[in-house]
Amino acid sequence: MTSQTNVISNDLIPNDLFPVIDALCAVSIDVARVIAKGPLGQSLAHQVGENSDGDGQKALDVLADEMFAKALKSTEVRWYASEEQEDAVLLNAAGKYALAIDPLDGSSNIDVNVSIGTIFSIYETKDGAEESFLRPAKEQIAGGYIVYGPATALVVTFGNGTMQFVLNPESGKFELAEKAMTIPQTSKEFAINASNYRHWTKPVRAYIDDCLAGVEGPREVNFNMRWVGSLVAETHRILTRGGIFLYPSDGRKGYEKGRLRMVYECAPIAFVIEQAQGRATDGSDPILNQAAETLHGRCPLVFGSAEKVDRVAAYHDLPEEEVSALFGQRGLFRG
Numbered sequence: 057m058t059s060q061t062n063v064i065s066n067d068l069i070p071n072d073l074f075p076v077i078d079a080l081c082a083v084s085i086d087v088a089r090v091i092a093k094g095p096l097g098q099s100l101a102h103q104v105g106e107n108s109d110g111d112g113q114k115a116l117d118v119l120a121d122e123m124f125a126k127a128l129k130s131t132e133v134r135w136y137a138s139e140e141q142e143d144a145v146l147l148n149a150a151g152k153y154a155l156a157i158d159p160l161d162g163s164s165n166i167d168v169n170v171s172i173g174t175i176f177s178i179y180e181t182k183d184g185a186e187e188s189f190l191r192p193a194k195e196q197i198a199g200g201y202i203v204y205g206p207a208t209a210l211v212v213t214f215g216n217g218t219m220q221f222v223l224n225p226e227s228g229k230f231e232l233a234e235k236a237m238t239i240p241q242t243s244k245e246f247a248i249n250a251s252n253y254r255h256w257t258k259p260v261r262a263y264i265d266d267c268l269a270g271v272e273g274p275r276e277v278n279f280n281m282r283w284v285g286s287l288v289a290e291t292h293r294i295l296t297r298g299g300i301f302l303y304p305s306d307g308r309k310g311y312e313k314g315r316l317r318m319v320y321e322c323a324p325i326a327f328v329i330e331q332a333q334g335r336a337t338d339g340s341d342p343i344l345n346q347a348a349e350t351l352h353g354r355c356p357l358v359f360g361s362a363e364k365v366d367r368v369a370a371y372h373d374l375p376e377e378e379v380s381a382l383f384g385q386r387g388l389f390r391g
């Protein structure tokens with residue numbers, strides 16, 4: 057499959073980065089086309105192996121990884137770090153950028169026709185691969201995702217606001233839909249995998265208990281819950297209509313730092329969210345101030361409307377007797 061280039065207008069993309077963003081968009085059009093065939097096309101959801109984290113790899117995970125790596129070879133990307141590969145790969149020794157990518161996020165949703173995505177993060181490169189990626193997330197020069205949903209859309213930031221471009225099926229190009237996305241502050245939705253309730257820490261349980269208590273609880277508001285199981289889809293919903301997402305650390309083996317990877321997921325999503333006037337933390341501290349310790353290292357992630365994310369941090373600061381109390385006795389957040 058040869059991707060057509062010049063599929064996004066260069067007006068709002070920094071000149072130097074344009075070929076990289078254009079290549080990502082071009083491949084995403086091909087990926088979207090493959091996904092759109094669903095069960096009529098090749099079988100994409102069958103497991104073909106395991107990545108270095110022990111996560112099952114689906115055929116589409118591997119295919120998307122190969123497609124992005126191939127297209128980015130002819131750009132200024134020096135280091136290509138993919139969630140699907142153990143080590144970063146040298147693409148263009150003379151290139152100026154280091155690009156991290158989760159080629160296909162939400163792969164458990166491939167065969168059920170639910171939105172999935174690609175997440176990417178770009179840094180100015182350093183000599184070595186590790187030093188290029190294991191650095192504070194605030195050093196990203198671009199971060200974003202492509203969502204393959206009812207519409208295919210690119211959401212991207214270069215540190216100057218968060219923009220949305222939507223693939224127009226008629227023109228075959230990504231067209232600007234929103235120049236400055238802003239997360240609404242008033243949503244009453246939260247997103248968390250509630251089946252893990254028994255494994256959570258006390259502050260997370262207390263926060264969710266208080267949401268579930270609705271108008272009778274200290275928040276005095278009825279909340280609604282959503283959980284898609286695709287980080288990109290949750291991010292897109294929250295950017296569009298507000299709310300909060302939590303993938304906290306929990307007591308299961310291997311979940312001491314949550315599930316999501318700092319380099320491929322937390323850092324770029326945090327960049328996009330903060331540039332849309334939201335907040336992204338590990339529960340307490342900003343993600344953008346943190347650096348991954350290893351290429352595939354995980355980090356708890358809480359993001360969304362700023363006031364809600366700050367509230368989660370406040371629960372982590374509560375004294376033990378408050379956080380353990382039944383919601384009826386937890387007076388701090390009433391009102």
Ligand code: AFP
Pocket residue numbers: 111160161162163164165249285286287288315316
């Ligand atoms: P997959 O790509 O393996 O489906 O994982 C998706 C994901 O990394 C992220 O997109 C979701 O937010 C999260 O995992 C869902 O995790 P649960 O399995 O706990 O629902």
